[in-house]
Amino acid sequence: MxxxxxxxxxxxxxxxxxxRLEVEDGRxxxxxxxxxxxxxxxxxxxxxxxxxxxxxxPDRVRRxxxxxxxxxxxxxxDEAFDEVERRLTPLLDAHGRDAVxxxxxxxxxxxxxxxxxxxxxxxxxGTKNVYSASTVDQMPKHVSCGLVFGHPxxxxxPDIDRTDLLLLLGANPLESNGSLATAPDWPGRLAxxxxxxxxxxxxxxxxxxxxxxxxxxxxxxxxxxxxxxxxIARALFDEGLAGAGALAxxxxxxxxxxxxxxxxxxxxxxxxxGVPAETISDLARELASAPTAVVYGRIGTHTTAYGTLAxxxxxxLNAITGNLDMPGGAMFPHAAHEQPRRPRRAFRxxxxxxxxxxxxxxxxxxxxxxxxxxxxTAGDGQVRALLTVAGNPALTTPDAGRLDRLLExxxxxxxxxxxxxxxxxxxxxxxxxxxxxxxxxxxxxxxALSVRDVAHYSPxxxxxxxxxxxxxxxxxxxxxxxxxxxxxxxxxxxxxxSLAGRVEEAIADPSSPLHGRDAxxxxxxxxxxPVEERLLDLMLRTGHRGDGFGADPEGLSLAALERVxxxxxxxxxxxxxxxxxxxxxxxxxxxxxxxxxxxxxxxRALDGTAAGGMVLIGRRQLRTANSWTQNVPVLVRGKDxxxxxxxxxxxxxxxxxxxxxxxxxxxxxxxVVPVEVxxxxxxxxxxxxxxxxxxxxxxxxxVAAAHAGVNVNVLTDASATDPLSGTAVLNxxxxxxxxx
Ligand code: SF4
Numbered sequence: 001m002x003x004x005x006x007x008x009x010x011x012x013x014x015x016x017x018x019x020r021l022e023v024e025d026g027r028x029x030x031x032x033x034x035x036x037x038x039x040x041x042x043x044x045x046x047x048x049x050x051x052x053x054x055x056x057x058p059d060r061v062r063r064x065x066x067x068x069x070x071x072x073x074x075x076x077x078d079e080a081f082d083e084v085e086r087r088l089t090p091l092l093d094a095h096g097r098d099a100v101x102x103x104x105x106x107x108x109x110x111x112x113x114x115x116x117x118x119x120x121x122x123x124x125x126g127t128k129n130v131y132s133a134s135t136v137d138q139m140p141k142h143v144s145c146g147l148v149f150g151h152p153x154x155x156x157x158p159d160i161d162r163t164d165l166l167l168l169l170g171a172n173p174l175e176s177n178g179s180l181a182t183a184p185d186w187p188g189r190l191a192x193x194x195x196x197x198x199x200x201x202x203x204x205x206x207x208x209x210x211x212x213x214x215x216x217x218x219x220x221x222x223x224x225x226x227x228x229x230x231x232i233a234r235a236l237f238d239e240g241l242a243g244a245g246a247l248a249x250x251x252x253x254x255x256x257x258x259x260x261x262x263x264x265x266x267x268x269x270x271x272x273x274g275v276p277a278e279t280i281s282d283l284a285r286e287l288a289s290a291p292t293a294v295v296y297g298r299i300g301t302h303t304t305a306y307g308t309l310a311x312x313x314x315x316x317l318n319a320i321t322g323n324l325d326m327p328g329g330a331m332f333p334h335a336a337h338e339q340p341r342r343p344r345r346a347f348r349x350x351x352x353x354x355x356x357x358x359x360x361x362x363x364x365x366x367x368x369x370x371x372x373x374x375x376x377t378a379g380d381g382q383v384r385a386l387l388t389v390a391g392n393p394a395l396t397t398p399d400a401g402r403l404d405r406l407l408e409x410x411x412x413x414x415x416x417x418x419x420x421x422x423x424x425x426x427x428x429x430x431x432x433x434x435x436x437x438x439x440x441x442x443x444x445x446x447x448a449l450s451v452r453d454v455a456h457y458s459p460x461x462x463x464x465x466x467x468x469x470x471x472x473x474x475x476x477x478x479x480x481x482x483x484x485x486x487x488x489x490x491x492x493x494x495x496x497x498s499l500a501g502r503v504e505e506a507i508a509d510p511s512s513p514l515h516g517r518d519a520x521x522x523x524x525x526x527x528x529x530p531v532e533e534r535l536l537d538l539m540l541r542t543g544h545r546g547d548g549f550g551a552d553p554e555g556l557s558l559a560a561l562e563r564v565x566x567x568x569x570x571x572x573x574x575x576x577x578x579x580x581x582x583x584x585x586x587x588x589x590x591x592x593x594x595x596x597x598x599x600x601x602x603x604r605a606l607d608g609t610a611a612g613g614m615v616l617i618g619r620r621q622l623r624t625a626n627s628w629t630q631n632v633p634v635l636v637r638g639k640d641x642x643x644x645x646x647x648x649x650x651x652x653x654x655x656x657x658x659x660x661x662x663x664x665x666x667x668x669x670x671x672v673v674p675v676e677v678x679x680x681x682x683x684x685x686x687x688x689x690x691x692x693x694x695x696x697x698x699x700x701x702x703v704a705a706a707h708a709g710v711n712v713n714v715l716t717d718a719s720a721t722d723p724l725s726g727t728a729v730l731n732x733x734x735x736x737x738x739x740x
Contacts (some may be wrong), residue, residue, distance in 0.1 A: 003319040003705020007565040008458030009032055009112040009441050010048040015177040016446050017184045018052065018566060019455065021437075025068060026462055028052025028437070037493045038569035039454045040184030046623050046635060053632045054436055055462070059701050060418050061432040063466060070698075071581075072420060072430065077469065081477050081487035083429050085413045091385055098355075098381040100412075100482075101129035101371060105391025105594075106626055108132075109445040113532040114433075115418075116444075117475035118389055120498065122364070124483040128352050129383055131368040136397055137299045139362050139725035140307035141180060144698055146347035148315055149332075149593035150582030153361050155342070156297040156330035157451050158183040159573060161187050163328040165290035166334065167283065169225050169314070170731075174209040175620040179298050179520060182443075182450040199290070201283065203228065204276075204300065205617055206645075206687060207680040218283075219682055222617050223732035224273040225297060226306035226602055228280065229313035229607045231269035232409025233261045235284035236320055240286075245322025250578050253591030257316055260596045263603045274607045294318060300617070303730035306602050307722040312595045319590055324577075331573040332580045335447040336455045336556050337539035340511045349724070355381045359726040368397045369373070369718040369724030375406045389475070390433070395493045395627045397695050398728040399668045400713035402517075404696075416474055419628065422711075425698035433471040437461040442536055442561075453574075456567030457558060459480035468623070472532040495512060495531035499523070506542060513548035525549055532559060545570070558647040598724055614650065616666065616715055616733040619689040627691040630704040642709025643676040646737065647689040651677040654737055661740035664688070664731055669714035672740045686735050688712040 005019045022029040031051060033044035034120025036234040050181060054060070064080035065072040091099060102122055108114045122130045142152035149156075158181055160166060160548040171179070173186035183189055190200055190213060195305025202211040203218045205224065211217035220228060221371070237258045241697070244251045266280035273280075289295045295317045301310040315330065323329030350360035355430070356373040358365060366374075371393065374383040384405065394404040406425040415427040424430050433439075441458040443450075464470065469477070473491045476498075480489035503522050506514040514522060536615060537558035541547050547555030583589050623635045630636055644662055648655070656662055658677045663670060673688060681687050694704035720729040 003029070006461040008437075008461060008510060009443060009456045009567070010044075010051065010440055011107070011436055012047045012051075012629065013177045014179050014182050014446050014449065015184045015186070016040070016182055016443050016456070017045070017048055017145050018449070019044065019048055021051070021461055022242045023347050023461060028055065034566060036566040038287050038567060039452060040324045043185035043188065046628055047625055048216055050629065050632045050635055051436055052590045052632065054629070057631055059349045059420075059631055060435065061420060061430055062468075063421070065430040067428050069441065077467065077498060078487070080429055081481065084414055084478065085481045085487040089484075091412055091653065094346065095384055095586060096381065097126035098128050099383060100125055100127050100385045100387065101131060101374065102127065102384045103368065103371070103386065103388045103391045103393050104132040105389065106133040107628070108391040110443070111390070111439060111471060111535055112442045113439060113470055114389060114445045114475060116532055116535050117472050117479070119336070119558055121479045121482060124479045128366065129374060130365045131397070132365055134363070135365055135367045135369070135727065137303050137727065137730070138180070139367070139727050140302040140311040140722060141494070142363055143308045143349055143725045144312035144595065145316065146349070148312065148589055149580070150347055151341045152347065153322035153448065154332060154580055154582065155180060155449060156318065156324065156332050157327050157449055158294040159331045160193065160294070160451055162572065163193060163292050163294045164202070165286060165293035166190070166193055166198070167203070167287065167293070167295045168210065169202045169203040169229075169295070169297040169310070170302070171296060172204070172208040172210045172297035172620050174213065175622045179294060180449055182446040186247045195277070199286070201286070205682050205685055206619070218279060220686070220732070221732070222270070222300070222615055223273040223304040223306070223729065225301040225304065226309040226313055226705035227264065227269045227606060228273045228275055229295070229310060229317060230261045230264035230599065230602070231266045231273070231280045232284045232287065233257065233264055233313065233320065234264045234287060235281045237261070239284065241280075241284060243322055244319055245326070247322065247324055247577065247588070248733075249324070251319055251588045251590050252585060253589055254320060256492065256591035256596060257320070260591065260599050264606070268606055269547060270295065287317060292326065293321060293323050294329045301732055303727060304732065305720060305729050307601055307727050308724035309580065309595065309598055310619055314665065316590060319591055324588070325575045327572065332576040333448055333450050333573060334453060334544060334576060334580070335450075337444065337536070337543045338448060339539065339542065346584050355379070359721065362725055367728065368393060368719065369399070369721060369726065371730035372399065373398070375410065379585055384410060386410055387414045387478070388423060388427070389416045392421055392627045394426070395711055395713060398713055398716040398730060400711055400716075401669045402718070414478070416471065418697070419631070420700035421627070422693065422696050425604040431474050433467060433474060434464045439471065440533060447592060452572055453570040455561055455570070456558065457561035458565075459562070470530060470532070473532070491533070499526070499531050499534055499538070500696050502538060505675070506538070513542055513546070513551055517549065522549055530531055594724060613736055614684050614686050616686045616688065616712070616735045619645070619687050620711060621689050621691075624689070624691045629693055630691065630707060631701040633703050636703060636707040640674055642689055642692040644673045645676050645678050645681045647681050647683045647685065648677050648679055649683050650737070651675065655739055656737070663740045664715060664735050666715040666717060668717045671710040671712070673710045673712055686737055688715070
């Protein structure tokens, strides 16, 4: 095949950059940022240019594997599905549905085919043991937004392109490229704030690359962000600076918030957080006086004992400074495919609890921090089998060493995954999905978190290998097995039946533009594409920009998106309240009872004695996407990336020099890791990046094994959690450090 150029959205992180690929004969010659992409405008990071290497990776699993006598051997697709049925069905019959757990990894959020198929799969399994990467670090935001705005996916994002003041906490977008706030080129966008006379303030225990580019870096003790935010709120009320502005008629509970934060004077909060009281008051005044301002918090604030409180107080500050739903403040994206979020019922968590520790269900999931308990503890409902889809929990979840040991003892493990890695080495059956360049792409999740109103669709760059199913088809076949239809059921017929069901639902829904229409006519208009693309088309055409199947000939459809390979930019975000709210009152509920009550727990902690000693925090790195890009040579070359950062005073006290090996111990485990002596961390902080710890026996990732690093999650403790979300505490874990 001659040289050609293909355009696609990068699926590796939340920034959703447009890429321009030059390809020839099934190979990628070169990848550049797509300068004509209206959102990313040519921005690319080192990971984006590695998609060709991921596609061509000789270690990528291309055919199904079944483990026989502890060795993974290639089998046909039919044999692999037969093996799943042969072993799963009797297990379900003997032990019930909860005996099978599922774990959905982060890449599912970047893949509309699997996004559309994993929930039906979990439903067909009928298990309460549903886990995902969201429960590692994201559930606090879902819980707080569910309680405050009525829906856990109604998440405001910082309008960074128009703000005059950005206050970031526990976020390092120069490494992560942003999370729960989709914006290609964070470096450029942050620089633009300062270039137009605005300010960027970063609160972080570490002087991150983001902090280095800020106007002000405020050091904070790990895990205390919620107290700082409450202190800022108290200062705003005290100084008469609080007010919801034009939004006031839509906000319930400002008085209750005022009462709830009354115990958080800056002077009282200061010793707990390590932030001077004067700085807390100054931050309050800055937020109140800036023409527009926005507070944004991410992983460092969520993975703490007060994660849901921190997530909530971010939105409290945005609301009481008049910056919620305002240009330059915190705004609600409106994805083109978004369907109406009705009826208005009170958002609830804890509709069931985990069997062993009683942790709450959120969004139909249990915290993965308790998966090991559910495997290890005998009794009715004990987990005996695990299905993972694009997940590597043996590396990326708290107390991973324990989970890794327990996976080997499962009666059955099935993994949909392109690699034989730390987790899937335990799998009895591995079902490999197509490569990142063999799938079509539309961002179902991240257009709903985007700082501009955009839409992109990319067709596959390469065709799949002959006979290889799409990820959607793999998951549909697993759904058929889980639902008792057997491995021989026709996946195309099942998927088409499910599409017809979705169309019937829309036709019956009075709020849908399809209400009362003819199902046959709609199905015929959806054409003959793969079913996952027809489902996407259905969502786009019934979304708020959709063509409504003829109602608006200028409206959006998948075909219309295909005609714009660089994507469409519909403009900056527009105010959406009250329409975006789905609380029973139809208002912003700023003081939900559960959150106000939990603030008492934080207030009681304020006056406790801080434990002495060193504490562990995690670290994000630009060249890694959690655990799965470390097999790309260009992303791991250069000096050792997996090192523990120690302050020079701590290193001197411990007798550790740069490059020396240190033993880091926590209650959960021990790692031995090279030292980097640097003052980017505060005294008392021990900082290790995550996503490392490769090269385990049975894994097949040669490059990653040669750059193995250590797994920080051997040290993290799954038993300490944020009670409202069940999210494990990953920051501020007590550790000891000695020379190895
Ligand atoms: S910033 Fe994210 S989306 Fe953009 S190229 Fe890098 S990995 Fe891909």
